[in-house]
């Protein structure tokens with residue numbers, strides 16, 4: 001016990017050296033960080049590294065996958081030196097494929113987050129989830145896949161209003177004091193927004209941006225925003241290889 005007057009936010013290391021230094025130890029505990037970038041910029045690899053870092057510290061982790069099948073992800077991870085299988089066998093890590101054609105994924109995720117006691121959660125990727133056609137029923141209290149229902153809806157399928165409510169609901173389900181979350185978001189080539197849904201960037205506590213400079217054959221990582229943290233905004237050169245991402 002004793003008098004502990006420290007107001008400091010608990011930090012959750014990402015495992016990416018240099019990034020953690022820039023963030024004074026890591027992501028704020030309980031925060032949601034958007035990992036944003038065009039295809040192939042390393043978003044999934046950031047997630048692998050983040051989860052693996054937690055597992056090595058014996059933390060319970062959940063990986064929600066929506067755009068790639070679990071078997072595929074596990075193979076890619078292993079190739080980079082992240083062997084998740086022993087942790088899955090041991091019950092420390094859960095990999096879950098979100099089947100967007102089936103049922104109420106909000107309820108699915110909510111149940112997992114509420115009862116799982118996870119320290120680290122990844123949603124990779126938010127994009128197909130946010131683009132899933134939905135109907136809002138009961139004044140938006142329920143969100144259901146559009147093709148399975150004839151229910152009257154408050155918003156037309158795929159409207160920006162529906163997307164906004166849908167994404168806001170997801171972010172609120174993911175937000176939990178004990179859980180520190182990474183959400184990947186695909187941005188179209190050449191886009192100036194930070195996410196394709198253009199809502200999640202306002203709801204996230206932090207934003208990491210991954211970039212490719214193909215002519216220079218260079219990759220970059222930028223901390224664009226991080227709640228409660230003084231950090232450099234400078235894009236840093238990174239390299240992808242065995243062990244994941246390294247700042248150069």
Ligand SMILES: Nc1ncnc2c1ncn2[C@@H]1O[C@H](COP(=O)(O)OP(=O)(O)O)[C@@H](O)[C@H]1O
Pocket residue numbers: 037038039040041042043044045046079080240241242
């Ligand atoms: N073993 C590896 N060694 C070096 N680079 C790799 C390796 N595996 C993947 N990459 C690079 O990472 C990219 C994929 O990263 P990924 O995190 O899947 O991208 P995103 O999720 O942003 O689409 C590949 O296109 C490739 O350039």
Ligand SMILES: [Mg+2]
Pocket residue numbers: 043044124
């Ligand atoms: Mg990916």
